[in-house]
Amino acid sequence: MPLADILTRIDGEHGRLSQLLGAVACICPDHAGRDDCRGCDPALARACEDALHEHLGEMLAFMTGHFRYEDGLMRDWRLIPVAPEACDDHQRDHTRISAAASRMVAELEPGNPRPGIRALHALLDHWIERHIAEHDQEMIRLLHGAAKA
Numbered sequence: 001m002p003l004a005d006i007l008t009r010i011d012g013e014h015g016r017l018s019q020l021l022g023a024v025a026c027i028c029p030d031h032a033g034r035d036d037c038r039g040c041d042p043a044l045a046r047a048c049e050d051a052l053h054e055h056l057g058e059m060l061a062f063m064t065g066h067f068r069y070e071d072g073l074m075r076d077w078r079l080i081p082v083a084p085e086a087c088d089d090h091q092r093d094h095t096r097i098s099a100a101a102s103r104m105v106a107e108l109e110p111g112n113p114r115p116g117i118r119a120l121h122a123l124l125d126h127w128i129e130r131h132i133a134e135h136d137q138e139m140i141r142l143l144h145g146a147a148k149a
């Protein structure tokens with residue numbers, strides 16, 4: 001695949017990831033006003049929680065697929081021999097983010113996931129932004145170099 005198409009795909013996936021994360025954070029109909037799920041109609045809260053877990057599953061699966069795609073690029077474009085440390089740091093950060101996100105999802109309080117969702121959104125939003133600026137930008141720089149070689 002030409003580099004321009006790869007860069008478009010990476011950009012598109014970053015956009016989709018932040019969209020999916022935003023959707024998770026907004027799933028509660030009262031997401032701006034409510035700090036937790038206590039006091040909510042139990043039937044509503046249950047439906048909300050089911051939808052939340054479906055969205056979380058989709059978001060985590062998409063994130064894992066995106067990380068796997070980038071790990072594959074580093075391998076297939078032979079960036080690892082050129083910049084072993086940068087690639088290793090990058091791949092480790094993928095593993096770290098995935099593990100932390102899965103752990104936070106597993107630790108959501110049943111019947112009251114709202115506080116955990118706020119924390120998950122805040123952490124992932126910040127991490128992904130930092131990850132893109134720190135690691136993905138460096139990978140893109142290396143891809144440009146590899147395309148010229």
Ligand SMILES: [Fe+2]
Pocket residue numbers: 067070090094131135136
């Ligand atoms: Fe990455």
Ligand SMILES: [Fe+2]
Pocket residue numbers: 014066070132136
């Ligand atoms: Fe990325």
